[in-house]
Amino acid sequence: MKAKRILGIKLLLSIVLVASSISCSKKSSSSNTSRATGWNMDSKKGSSSKKQQAGPGLVFVEGGTFTMGKVQDDVMHDWNNSPTQQHIQSFYMDETEVTNSMYLDYLEWLKSVYPPNEQIYKNIYEGASPDTLVWRNRLGYNETMTNNYLRHPAYADYPVVGVNWIQAVEFSNWRTQRVNEALLEKNGYLKKDAKTLDVSAESNFDTETYLNSPTSAYGGNEEIVLKGSKSGKKAPKAGKDGVVVEPKNVYAQRSSGILLPEYRLPTEAEWEYAAAADVGQREYNIYKGQKKYPWNGGYTRSGKRQTKGDQLANFKQGNGDYGGIAGWSDDGADITNEVKKYPANDFGLYDMAGNVAEWVQDVYRPIIDNEANDFNYFRGNMYTKNKIGPDGKIEIVTKDNMKYDTLSNGRVVARNFPGQIAQVPIDEQETYLRQNFDKSDNVNYRDGDRQSTRYYKLADAESDDSKNASDKLMYNSPKHNVTTDSLGNMVRNYDKSSKRTTLINNESRVYKGGSWRDRAYWLDPAQRRYFPQDMATDYIGFRCAMSRVGPKAEQKRSPRN
Template sequence: MKVNKIIALRLMLSMIMIIGFASCSKKSSSKSASRGTGWDVDSKRVSNAKKQEAGPGLIFVEGGTFTMGKVEDDVMHDWNNTPTQQHVQSFYMDETEVTNFMYREYLDWLKNVFPPTEDIYEHIYEGASPDTLVWRNRLGYNETMTNNYLRHPAYASYPVVGVNWIQAVEFSQWRTDRVNEAILEKKGYLKKNAKTQDVTAEASFSTETYLKAPTMTYGGNEEIVLKGAKGARKSPKAGKDGKVTEQKNVYAQRSSGILLPEYRLPTEAEWEYAAAADVGQREYNIYKGQKKYPWSGSYTRSGKRQSKGDQLANFKQGNGDYGGIAGWSDDGADITNEVKKYPANDFGLYDMAGNVAEWVLDVYRPVIDNESNDFNYFRGNRYTKNKIGSDGKVEIVTLETMKRDTLSNGKVIVRSFPGQIAQVPVDENETYLRQNFDKSNNINYRDGDKQSSKYYNFGNSESDTEKEKDDKKMYNSPKHNVTTDSLGMMVRKYDVSSKRTTLINDEVRVYKGGSWRDRAYWLDPAQRRYFPQDMATDYIGFRCAMSKVGPKAEKRKSARN
């Protein structure tokens, strides 16, 4: 009996010790010790980390390797499509082209915040408005589109045209700010409905301003820019010593993980990769052949039983044939068409061939230089940094310091808006002893700079400092100069030199994909053309992209699947 009592007592003690250890482990797990220092740290941000949410209108495109510039036919023989192996990181892309309705939302916001009737806001609304005169033709009656295409509800879901590359970039930046503004409002970091009721020219929202200097957002109005999500942060209380310590991290930051990266134009590599959508013919880790179009097969008509014979894109069928005969339309459109009228490609993206061609981010050069870089290839980097004022703080753009540019066609646009952080080129403080970049403007690197020109004398020690002459440049293009005088009158100075040899310069941008005006030859995703960045047409539109942060794939994959 005594032995049994002793055994029972030991069992009870063991159970008590197990329960005690369990309770201790629960208490110790309430705070997580850092694996780097052993300190107790707030691990909420790590443990609650979530994958990046797709922004409004975006589709996930998983990155990978592909052959860029490989065309099925090259009847033009223009030597600007040399196949190169490239790798693209995962990103997001607009499901469709930006529509008239989406762009009008941008114009309405500008008109509300910067009323065009006031002289101080001159050029803002007009500078962002599409050029509706692109529809006019010397021997064609197109006034219906000139007057109605942008604003009539019948064209609301049609892709916007008449937008130059600069306007497309400005729209993308505006979209970034509006999307993040809505996110912060939803999370309780901004006053509800401030984005419509309290926004003014002097007090508006900028994502970068909020991240770098949140107290300067909305003109420094603390009633709009709130401290803490959903008002969770209360006024700090005095400690035992009577001192009040201000709380930290009361504003959303990049580390909060709720703000999205910027909307932007896709790079040429991203656009071509997304359009080709070779993922649809993948077998394990190889592609089964090369697509001629964004869909499988070598024909522009559907081979499926339900839609056999239907055109898979909106393009010009032949001379004088933009949409077939009455009662039997080939593609259901003569000019542009509503988005989503044709099947999506294997990434779920619509109209990656036909409808309208699309601006991409790159400056045009005839050759894709994969020897220098084959990862996220892009030509056009101009590195900048935030401008710091005399008080040591970032300098915010005001109505007086807005930057205006006069384009080559005389149109005046605004390039920086009140509330944004002023930008300046990077200098030697950022480039000193770096190997990856050594200056702010990298557009001409290895194709357009002095060292890449045939006139560069490698044996001359003074070659690097010698002033480059116009007739010694690699791309000797015309230089038109349009300015405004003190009375606001336009002064046009055309370049009449007879020594110009090319139209390629740092202001021409790549556009991709065929359009309603193009024959099927241009529907090949690898085809590329260029156009001045400050000019617009009736057949070039655009869509936005967004970089993905975090892992390459949304779901874990292995060699077996």
């Protein structure tokens, strides 16, 4: 009996030892060696990859399926929003709209790096500045906002307006560079304070340039890159035989897990999904109905005891009523309001209805083509690639080959900046025999291209639509243009043709949400409108989003509801 007990104890110990060795082996396999080859990793701790951290100002939005489009009566008879079932991947979105103070940070950076008093850079600062004249009204006195709204500290935390879609995209790109630059400095890959002390027009940071050609970052100034606390420790050293050993891992890479994906405008589907926040009506694995507004309930007023009767958003109450009477303001504002003045929705996002409407990425079309795609829906793809120079290396933009665009309203804006990688449209090298796309410009796909019109027989696969008759297009919008005369003066020409049939074109961008100028009807997240991408108003602002890499959820699903 005693022998059996000893044998049992030995057997149990052997099982424990085998299990622990297996667990150690598993741990070793996942942390110190490659699961594919068994080779040792480049560090004692294995891969330096990590889960994505939320960027400054961002809130996590877990993706899922939802009904995109409105299920209410279409009283405006737009017929542009039939409900479709869509799925959105998880992403991050700004907690609030971009404020005046945030945008002024951008303008101050541009002013210091690209001095507007230098002829070559004079259009950069002006092209990024919001249009403060949007506040003017032929029969209204709004000069106070025209002169003060953007820069007065009283409006610092109010949403920026007067910004067109192009400016919003450029702000998002600038924000990407500044955030990643700070992350590299924090992790010891850049010289401390270089982002403020050593930056100039010819020496500034771009994420893609750093990843593709790190020696070209900061205009090729390796002093900035190689004097980071981490990079400095890996400087070239003499080996045992006097041979100089080149440093390894001096530069951060995408595999380092340090750099964040780009800040960008949210897609229309992402914005609508985040605004509706149906997760607040979830019961187990279904949504109990669809919200009319970003908050629960079918009314715009609070039903809570402490705030009963208060409006939950900033919008126009009725004709000549933008905020109630003196001493009893319904929503606390008559124009825009400070961000975070109203409750957040179930994703923790503020002002997804009211305050200002918001730009999204998409080009406008009257339908959402769910037959073509129902996953991460987006219209507006323009595929490009890095430009390769005659020497076989990627071409970096300099002050001498910067490009500017003249917009339809005559405003001049920079299309690229020194330090960025020059981009060109993809060509047959990327599209030959490919099934998922066959050209660079996919804005018109299935809705606007020649193949989707009754003139489809005129479409020539080897020629661009613009080479065909301009009047035989699905969206035959006015074509204003700006030219220069022999003296270099701008000549603004209006399209006076009587054959134009629509205002929709490839430069029409969607904006979502109601604003301080809108009635409650437009507070529904499903509502959609459009506006020219190079024009601005006093009621459209924007917020940024960022794609999520890695797992869908931040934590495992609870077994309980």
